[in-house]
Amino acid sequence: MSAARGRGRPRDPETDTAILTAALELFVERGVEGTSMEQVAKRAGVGKLTVYRRWNSKEELIAQAVEQWVSAEVTPSAADVYALSPQAIVEHVLPPAAEMAASVGFRALVARIMGCAVSHPELMAIYWKHYILPRRELAAAMLRRAQQDGTVAADADLDVLIDMMAGAVTYRVLQPDPPDATEMLRYLTSVYRQAGLYPPAG
Amino acid sequence: MSAARGRGRPRDPETDTAILTAALELFVERGVEGTSMEQVAKRAGVGKLTVYRRWNSKEELIAQAVEQWVSAEVTPSAADVYALSPQAIVEHVLPPAAEMAASVGFRALVARIMGCAVSHPELMAIYWKHYILPRRELAAAMLRRAQQDGTVAADADLDVLIDMMAGAVTYRVLQPDPPDATEMLRYLTSVYRQAGLYPPAG
DNA sequence: ATTTATTAACGGATCGGGTTCGTAAACATA
DNA sequence: TATGTTTACGAACCCGATCCGTTAATAAAT
Incomplete structure (x- = not known):
């Protein structure tokens, strides 16, 4: 998890939180079935690829968004x-x-x-x-x-x-x-x- | 509610139950947001118009399906x-x-x-x-x-x-x-x- | 013959997943 | 500093699926 200082451009940590926040909001508003990766990306103000690069599926993303919230x-x-x-x-x-x-x-x-x-x-x-x-x-x-x-x-x-x-x-x-x-x-x-x-x- | 014996072709009561059953199943499987009138019609083996004639919206239909179940x-x-x-x-x-x-x-x-x-x-x-x-x-x-x-x-x-x-x-x-x-x-x-x-x- | 129910088909539009492309930001080496 | 390499990023794109609501043609009753 630690920023291992890779070679190229590092990921923007604010992008992560923006995506997680958008995912949690949409999950609460529309449920798992009513949420799409496209909506998440749009609400986070981010390209879809940016979402897909970090999470392979809607379910994984929502799971992590929930985990972050309840663990806070x-x-x-x-x-x-x-x-x-x-x-x-x-x-x-x-x-x-x-x-x-x-x-x-x-x-x-x-x-x-x-x-x-x-x-x-x-x-x-x-x-x-x-x-x-x-x-x-x-x-x-x-x-x-x-x-x-x-x-x-x-x-x-x-x-x-x-x-x-x-x-x-x-x-x-x-x-x-x-x-x-x-x-x-x-x-x-x-x-x-x-x-x-x-x-x-x- | 009673069949007032209207003029034209009467509605098939089995169609009603087929639609309600399909709606309840889909609601349980996919939630409100994940269910569509089209899916309901397809699963009930019925045309969409047949569904729309009886219920104006997905929400009304699901509500009645749930009501029927819990009241049974x-x-x-x-x-x-x-x-x-x-x-x-x-x-x-x-x-x-x-x-x-x-x-x-x-x-x-x-x-x-x-x-x-x-x-x-x-x-x-x-x-x-x-x-x-x-x-x-x-x-x-x-x-x-x-x-x-x-x-x-x-x-x-x-x-x-x-x-x-x-x-x-x-x-x-x-x-x-x-x-x-x-x-x-x-x-x-x-x-x-x-x-x-x-x-x-x- | 008339009224209503029903299915199949259609149209138009949106949405969804996944990819491509051009650009930006951080490295590395010189 | 300068240059090339690597990764991140957003916008645009593609194409199939879906969805809603309507229309048209048929079926079943009066």
């Missing part, structure tokens, strides 16, 4: 789980998560990725590996600690419980009439409370 | 909730639900509908109204009864809890490496148990 997000450190109080963690994690989940861009991208689950499993796999799994690790750590504290049943199936939490959010986000950030925060709080990660309302 | 499924009677024991209900509801959720057709259709949440909200709305809402009613009735029995917390937010249950299943179904029917039944049982609708494992 940072997960709160898993070490914090043991350094802070459970309640502090939750209160630290939830507001940015609500902001994220309520944003139109996130909603649109998640919808498209879910829509590809069967037809383009690679995209789902990328999303799963780079976005979901790190957050599951964090959630698992929180739940294990909550089990020690007794607020989550010791015999609970954590994988299922995590699915319920993450699934509820995804599900809610894709519903008709999706929530705004404020409502989403309330919703997340309710989910965490139901799971046993947050004390009952006072 | 029957919900277990909500009255049963009060006639049977909670455990009997669950044991009656879960196996067919697992079968359904694990089928490839269901998985593919749900993925496509989720994928349209932003770009074609009308499809999501149809799915929501005809498929999700009736099942939510049933789940709500079960949960209310469980609240009376004390297995679900009295102050639980049922809407959120239903989202967690339904969301977990949807989420699980769309994951890479989806479960088969047997695994799905185990999964559903675990979800119901976590929610308080099923007794802990013995």
Whole structure:
């Protein structure tokens, strides 16, 4: 990946980002089937050959565009789980998560990725590996600690419980009439409370 | 809707179903953006005009095809909730639900509908109204009864809890490496148990 | 005979993938 | 600096496929 300083004219790195950005936008707007290399090149302000030189297929390009996007997000450190109080963690994690989940861009991208689950499993796999799994690790750590504290049943199936939490959010986000950030925060709080990660309302 | 016995040659009702079936198949295979009226006509073995005479646009056609499919499924009677024991209900509801959720057709259709949440909200709305809402009613009735029995917390937010249950299943179904029917039944049982609708494992 | 349904064919236009061509930008060597 | 080599780049091009919407001719009913 490093610029090995080849012989001839080096590739313009801004061209890469322009193509990836255009590809991601088009994927979100029109889906895989509705996107073409020609559209990508046009929107990126670039010749088609420039796209073809770097990616052999639409699928590969979109996959990398998605990977770049979902990998850009940072997960709160898993070490914090043991350094802070459970309640502090939750209160630290939830507001940015609500902001994220309520944003139109996130909603649109998640919808498209879910829509590809069967037809383009690679995209789902990328999303799963780079976005979901790190957050599951964090959630698992929180739940294990909550089990020690007794607020989550010791015999609970954590994988299922995590699915319920993450699934509820995804599900809610894709519903008709999706929530705004404020409502989403309330919703997340309710989910965490139901799971046993947050004390009952006072 | 009734055949009002018009003057000229009557429409062939089998043509309608052939078109709707073709449209649904193509939607599942290629999504809205990847489907065209021409493809639908070809797959249905029908002239394009025959399609255009009945539906003005691809979107309307696909919407009706989806509506027909999701409406074909029957919900277990909500009255049963009060006639049977909670455990009997669950044991009656879960196996067919697992079968359904694990089928490839269901998985593919749900993925496509989720994928349209932003770009074609009308499809999501149809799915929501005809498929999700009736099942939510049933789940709500079960949960209310469980609240009376004390297995679900009295102050639980049922809407959120239903989202967690339904969301977990949807989420699980769309994951890479989806479960088969047997695994799905185990999964559903675990979800119901976590929610308080099923007794802990013995 | 009239009305409607249906298929096949057509037309016009766009789009799509993939290539070619002339040019620009970085090297290398002298 | 000067010159040649190598790679990158955008625009134009080619050609087949597709797509939408219409028209014309036929079929099935009243």
